[in-house]
Amino acid sequence: MSEFDITERQDQLEEELVENEKKAEQAYTRVLADLSSSLKTETGRNVIWWVLSLCRVYADDFSESEKQMYTALGARSIGIQIIEMLNHVDPAAYAELQLQKIKEGNKDA
Secondary structure: OOHHHHHHHHHHHHHHHHHHHHHHHHHHHHHHHHHHHHHOOHHHHHHHHHHHHHHOOOOOOOOOOHHHHHHHHHHHHHHHHHHHHHHHHOOOHHHHHHHHHHHHOOOOO
16 A cells, blocks of 8 residues: 555545544434433423433442443443533423422432
C-alpha cells in the first residue's frame, strides 16, 4: 500500500467518523424529544418511573458475587443516564416525578 493509499484511507475513515458522530447526535436528539413527549402523559411518566425503579439507582446492592455486582452497577448506570437525560429535557422533571410518585405511595426509584 502506498503512502497515497494510506492517506486516502485515513481521509475516508475520518469522514465516516464525522458522519457517524452526526448520526449519533441526531439519534440522541430524537430520544430527548421522545422523552420530553413521554413526560407529558401519565402513561409516559409511569413507564419512565417503572424503568428507573428497575435500575435501583439508590439501592445498596452489595453482593459477594462479582456477576451480581456488575449487573447491579450496570443497571444503576443506565438509571443515572436516564436521570441525566430527564434533567437535560427539563431540570425539574425528575423531582416532579419523584413528588408525584411519593403522593401515590410509590417511591421506589
